[in-house]
Amino acid sequence: MSFDIGSLLHGSGSVGDLLQLIIPATGETLYMVFASTVLAYLIGLPLGIILVVSSPDHILPNPWVERTLGTVINILRSAPFIILLVALIPFTRSIIGTSVGTTAAIVPLVISAAPFVARVVETSLKEVPYGVIEAALSMGASPKQIIQKVLLPEAKASLILGVAITTISVIGYTAMAGTVGGGGLGDLAIQYGYNRFRTDVMIVTVIILVVIVQIIQSLGTTLARKLTH
Amino acid sequence: MIQIKQLVKKYSSPQGQVMALDDVSLNILPGTIYGIIGLSGAGKSTLVRCLNLLEKPSSGQIIVAGQELTALSSKELRKARQNIGMIFQHFYLLQSRTVSENIAFPLEIAGVPKTEISIRVKELLHLVGLEDKATAYPGQLSGGQKQRVGIARALATKPQVLLCDEATSALDPQTTLSILNLLRDINQKLGLTIVMITHEMKVVKEICTHVAVIHEAHIVENGPVESVFIKPQSDIARQFVSTVFPNDLPVDLLKELATHRDSEIVRIQFLGTRASDPIITDLLRTCEVRANILYGSIDHLRSTLFGTLTLELQGSPEQLKEAQQYLTSRDLKVEVIKREL
Numbered sequence: 001m002s003f004d005i006g007s008l009l010h011g012s013g014s015v016g017d018l019l020q021l022i023i024p025a026t027g028e029t030l031y032m033v034f035a036s037t038v039l040a041y042l043i044g045l046p047l048g049i050i051l052v053v054s055s056p057d058h059i060l061p062n063p064w065v066e067r068t069l070g071t072v073i074n075i076l077r078s079a080p081f082i083i084l085l086v087a088l089i090p091f092t093r094s095i096i097g098t099s100v101g102t103t104a105a106i107v108p109l110v111i112s113a114a115p116f117v118a119r120v121v122e123t124s125l126k127e128v129p130y131g132v133i134e135a136a137l138s139m140g141a142s143p144k145q146i147i148q149k150v151l152l153p154e155a156k157a158s159l160i161l162g163v164a165i166t167t168i169s170v171i172g173y174t175a176m177a178g179t180v181g182g183g184g185l186g187d188l189a190i191q192y193g194y195n196r197f198r199t200d201v202m203i204v205t206v207i208i209l210v211v212i213v214q215i216i217q218s219l220g221t222t223l224a225r226k227l228t229h
Numbered sequence: 230m231i232q233i234k235q236l237v238k239k240y241s242s243p244q245g246q247v248m249a250l251d252d253v254s255l256n257i258l259p260g261t262i263y264g265i266i267g268l269s270g271a272g273k274s275t276l277v278r279c280l281n282l283l284e285k286p287s288s289g290q291i292i293v294a295g296q297e298l299t300a301l302s303s304k305e306l307r308k309a310r311q312n313i314g315m316i317f318q319h320f321y322l323l324q325s326r327t328v329s330e331n332i333a334f335p336l337e338i339a340g341v342p343k344t345e346i347s348i349r350v351k352e353l354l355h356l357v358g359l360e361d362k363a364t365a366y367p368g369q370l371s372g373g374q375k376q377r378v379g380i381a382r383a384l385a386t387k388p389q390v391l392l393c394d395e396a397t398s399a400l401d402p403q404t405t406l407s408i409l410n411l412l413r414d415i416n417q418k419l420g421l422t423i424v425m426i427t428h429e430m431k432v433v434k435e436i437c438t439h440v441a442v443i444h445e446a447h448i449v450e451n452g453p454v455e456s457v458f459i460k461p462q463s464d465i466a467r468q469f470v471s472t473v474f475p476n477d478l479p480v481d482l483l484k485e486l487a488t489h490r491d492s493e494i495v496r497i498q499f500l501g502t503r504a505s506d507p508i509i510t511d512l513l514r515t516c517e518v519r520a521n522i523l524y525g526s527i528d529h530l531r532s533t534l535f536g537t538l539t540l541e542l543q544g545s546p547e548q549l550k551e552a553q554q555y556l557t558s559r560d561l562k563v564e565v566i567k568r569e570l
Binding site: 131132134135137140142145227 | 281283306307308309310311313314315317319321322323324325326334335337338339366367368369382386392
C-alpha cells in the first residue's frame with residue numbers, strides 16, 4: 001500500500017465522497033460509545049458499590065457476595081472482547097432481535113464494559129478514607145446515607161476520571177464491533193481504508209478518533225480538577 | 230452519663246486472640262471531662278470506639294444516657310449515636326463539602342428541615358469562631374480550623390456526650406491549647422460530658438476533671454485528676470505525672486547528697502491556696518532545721534495551682550521528724566525520697 005497525500009484531496013474519491021462515508025460512521029461510533037458507556041455504568045456502578053461495601057471491614061461486610069461478584073467480574077473481564085462478541089450473538093439476537101448492526105453491537109460492548117466499570121468504580125470508592133465513613137457512622141448515618149452522601153460525593157472527581165477512561169476504552173472496542181457489522185469509524189477504517197486501500201479514509205478516521213479521545217480525556221481531567229477542593 | 234460494665238474486647242489475629250480490653254468498668258458522671266490516658270497500644274482508642282459501638286464489644290455493657298447501647302437494634306443505635314458526638318485525630322471532614330455543609334451533614338442525616346439546618350449551622354460557626362470560613366473547603370483550612378469544624382459538626386445534633394479520640398495529637402502545642410480551651414468552654418456552656426482519649430498528660434492537666442489510666446487492656450487507676458496527680462498509685466500513672474511535673478533529681482546530685490549526714494530529702498506537693506503560703510519560712514521558724522531547695526515547680530491543674538518542691542532538710546533525726554510532722558500538719562503531701570542509689 002503506497003501512501004499518496006494527493007489521494008486525500010482528489011485521489012480515488014472526492015472530498016464529498018469521503019464525507020459521505022465519514023459522517024455517518026462518526027455518528028455510529030458516538031452512538032455506540034455513549035449508549036454503551038451509559039448502560040455499562042447503569043450496571044457497573046451499583047456492582048462497584050456492592051464490591052466496596054461488602055468487603056471485610058466496610059459498612060456491609062459480606063464475604064459471600066464479595067467473592068461471588070468478584071469472580072463473575074473477573075471471568076467476564078478475562079474473556080477477550082472479540083470472543084465475547086461472537087459468543088454473545090445468540091444472546092444479542094434474543095434481546096435486540098438481530099445480531100447485526102450498530103444497536104446490536106451495543107450488547108456485547110455493555111457486557112464487556114460493565115465489569116470493567118465495576119472495577120474502576122471500586123478503585124475510586126476505595127480511595128475514600130475509611131475514617132470519613134466512620135465519622136458518618138458515628139453520627140448515625142445509615143448504609144444508604146453513607147453511599148449517597150459520603151462515598152459517591154467524596155469520590156466524585158475520581159469517578160469522573162473513571163468515566164473518561166471507560167469511554168476511551170469503549171471507543172477501542174467499537175472498532176472491533178465493526179467485525180460483526182456494528183458500523184462506525186473502526187469498521188470504516190477496515191472496510192475502506194484497509195481492504196480497499198483508501199488511505200484517505202484510513203487517515204481521516206484515525207484523526208477523528210484521536211480528536212474524540214483527546215476531547216473526552218480533557219473534559220474528564222478538567223471536570224475532575226474542578227471537583228477537587 | 231456513661232457506664233461501662235465489665236467491657237471485654239478481643240481481636241483474633243494470626244497469632245491467636247489479642248485482649249484489647251479486659252474487664253473494664255468505669256462510671257462517667259454528667260458534665261465531667263474524663264481523660265483516658267495510656268501508651269499506644271494500651272487499648273484506649275478501642276475503649277472510646279466501644280462507647281459509640283464503632284467497635285463491637287466482645288462482652289459487657291455500655292450505657293449512655295440511660296440507654297444500653299449494646300442491646301439496641303441497628304436502627305435504634307443510629308438514633309442513639311446522634312446523642313454522642315465524636316471528633317478524631319485526623320478530623321475526617323468531607324473534602325467535597327464546604328465548612329457549612331460539613332456542619333450541616335449530621336443534621337441532614339438526622340432529617341432536620343433545611344431552614345432549621347441553616348440556623349443551626351450559623352450558631353455552630355459562631356460557637357467555634359469560624360464565621361468567616363463558612364464557604365471554605367477543608368483543604369483550605371489549617372489543622373486547628375479543621376478540628377474546630379470537627380467539633381462544630383460533632384455538636385450539631387446537640388449531643389449530651391462528646392468523644393475525643395486523640396483530638397489534639399495532630400496539632401501543634403499552641404493550637405492544642407486553643408482547642409482544649411474551646412472544649413472546656415463548651416463543657417461549661419452546654420454541660421456536655423466529654424471523654425478524651427490521649428497519650429499526653431498535659432492534655433489531662435489542662436482540662437480534665439477525672440482521669441483513668443489504662444495499661445495493657447486494664448484500667449489501672451482512676452479518679453479525680455487532683456488525686457491521681459498528687460498520689461499516683463501505679464508506676465505507669467507516676468510516669469505519666471512525671472511527664473508534666475518532672476521531679477527526678479540528677480543522679481550526680483543524688484550521689485553527692487548521699488554523703489551528707491543528718492539530712493534527708495523530702496518532696497512536698499501542694500494544691501490550691503497552699504501554693505501561696507510561705508511554707509519554707511514557716512517551717513524554718515517553727516522547727517530547728519535547715520533547708521536546701523533542690524527543685525521546685527508550680528503549674529496549674531485545670532484552674533487550681535499545683536506545686537511541687539524538693540528540699541534537703543538538715544538536722545538531727547528528731548528535728549527532721551518534727552519538721553515532717555509540721556509539714557503534714559499544714560495539709561501538705563510529704564514524701565521522703567530514698568537516698569540509696
